[in-house]
Amino acid sequence: MNTVDDDELQSVVAMMTDEEKIDFVSGHGLWRTTAIERLGIPAIVMTDGTYGVRYSTTQIDSGSDPEAALSAFLAVVNRRAEDGGAGMFGDTHPATCFPNGNLLGCSWDTSLAEQLGQALAAECQALGVDLLLGPGINIRRTPLAGRAYEYYSEDPVVSGDLAAGLIRGLQGAGVGASLKHFACNNSEIDRTNMSSDVDERALREIYLAGFERAIAKSDPWTVMSAYNPLNGAQAAESRWLLTDVLREEWGYNGVVISDWHAIKDRPAAVHAGTDLDMPESGPRKARLRAALQAGHLDCEALDRSCRRILSFVRSLVGKRRAVGPVDLDRHHELARRMAAESIVLLKNDTAALPLKDMAGKRLLVVGTGAIQPTIQGSGSATTNPYRVDVPLDEIRALAAEAAIDFMPFAKNGGDLGTQIADAVAKARLADMVLVFANHRTGDEGEGTDRSDISLADGQDALIEALTSTGCRTIVALTMPDAVxxxxxxxxxxxxxxxxxxxxxxxxxxxxxxxxVNPSGKLSTTLPVKIQDIPGFHTYPGENGHHLYSESIFAGYRYYDVRAVKPLFPFGHGLSYTHFVYGDLSVDAEAVVPGSPVRLQFKVGNTGEVFGQEVVQIFVRPIEPGLKRPVRELKAFSKHALAPGETATVNIELLPRDFQYFDTATGRWTLRATAFAIEVAASSRDIRLSRVLPCVPEPTPAPRIKTTSSPAIVFSHPKAEPALKGFIVERLKLGEDEAQKLIDGTRQSFFGFYDALSWSIGESISEGELAVLFDAINEDTSPELR
Structure with a gap:
């Protein structure tokens, strides 16, 4: 993002009064920043949307009464999909409702994500929106999470790369993005108070990794912090998260925005690195004012946030452009194409699909979803679609030569048993039956997690009964996540x-x-039953703490390490054609520190129709230094192939792709005997593999203490000779006698000083030994160099 000159920014901020600074780092109303007219600083407009622009005419256009803004905000968040009509969309402007993150994630297509960003930017600009609050890329840790439908994947590589594509498309067209929710917003239950308790390896390798990847590849102009506390500290008030990691380690220079009303301690949020408090809140501004007046607020921290926001606002204003009417029909066709290329064919026995030669055939369509489709989830991301394709109408248009019967199936449509009997009777007369099935609506969305992964009442029994007729049975599932x-x-x-x-x-x-030949692949694992979900036994937490008990084994990593068979594995998706893989080669003889590994292989379409294949690259460590997942996704690409066509695929694996985060040293570390590089069609369908030996980084010496066991002490390469020299000098012993004293401690399981004291009593104090061990740890003693 082009920024204004730092000296000029500093000069403008210096001219602000304290009251103006407090206003400037706070929202104005629900969806604007604060303008300071005397300094020529305009306001910018922002609104929700990751898969569509949700522009509320009353909330954005009618001013900024804080009470009215809060009421309007809560009304949006608390709406449910079954409200329908005005209850669902209120006064929001019609816009294109694109596939939600849960389906777009199955495209594994960064170019589609970029096209989505461009389309969203056009609709934003037509409405005068400068900043779109998305994309959301929290890990889909559990399919029960109420906002899982907004997010792309259980894996940070898919999440980060798709987010980067969308951000590049959006910001390349002049509209800002807000990467959210940073971090670990994985449940909606008491979301502003329930602490997500996550160990550092899991944070670094899973939950922060997608954000780090997206920031490196797209540089979002804002990052939005999460509602929840992280390891006991509110995300918006965590200096470790927002300054130590985000800014100092990752080098992020953009603006950090709070989620709406997420801040509890406004001065703490400023010190942590949250720049802009949204939306406007009189009480929070008063607390900030009081802290400033009492000398409890770091003035430089406040000024720094003002400079960031000022640079951001001026840059966005400079990118505003006059646009004509948006071609919504073209966007609707993009929405259709995105959905068609993302739908996942989970099962297709005996080539039941595609439906062909329909002349004279009878198709029975069952389910209310065929005429009243659920197209999106509930909450602040909800988009008011300007048109909606009715599935039954579209089916009839493509199969005009067939006889198509329809019967609804709904809990409020009468006795379920009678409805099932009627459907079975009609199915016996049909050649095939298409069932529209869905999860239970109304019990999930922003602010509410799902209670189970079951289909709506009666639908399992309906499907079972229909299969008993011998009629070909096809199920189309609408769902926020696994069912x-x-x-x-x-x-x-x-x-x-x-x-x-x-x-x-x-x-x-x-x-x-x-x-369209389906090419979607699952971006999450589908479990057989709810009890198979990773971390299910500690979900949703208690006493204000939600322990991520599966640690680094999120998603498919958990199923692999426990050898649990999923219903459908991560990365799974069938096609109407067949793909073959071959000729894998790598450009390295070993995995070595600091060097990438480039691989090349071929993928070919051996079927009779055009298709697209997602190739997935996993890395499997062999005898790693610490416990690691069986395999982890590190790269992917999607390839469009005509019948008989073969593509040569080149992929580079970076040094980081082979490392894990070592909490003992606080850095990414390469350590394993070898790595298998696997080219796969899913996490359970490995097509090609090549094992490379690993040249690991040296194992760092342990820090030793007087209470460390002798085994730990002697694992330090410099400990034994230093101890021997110390004992010789301190006790005036010969080298052989000193060595016997040292050897006498080796079998002890208790602390080294206690073990040594059995032989020498208090001839050497524990303090003296501690000084020696400190010198060994720091390598400061001349005789240790």
């Missing part, structure tokens, strides 16, 4: 549509009839 499928072995085909946006109806029809 249980107890009937999976009995149906012929299953399509996972997640939340497909306003073009989902046409997208599904195109996939069903082979107009």
């Amino acid at each position: 249980a499928m107890p009937w999976i072995d009995k149906v012929d085909a299953v399509l996972a549509c997640f939340y497909p946006g306003q073009g989902g109806g046409a997208a599904l029809a195109r996939v069903l009839f082979g107009k």
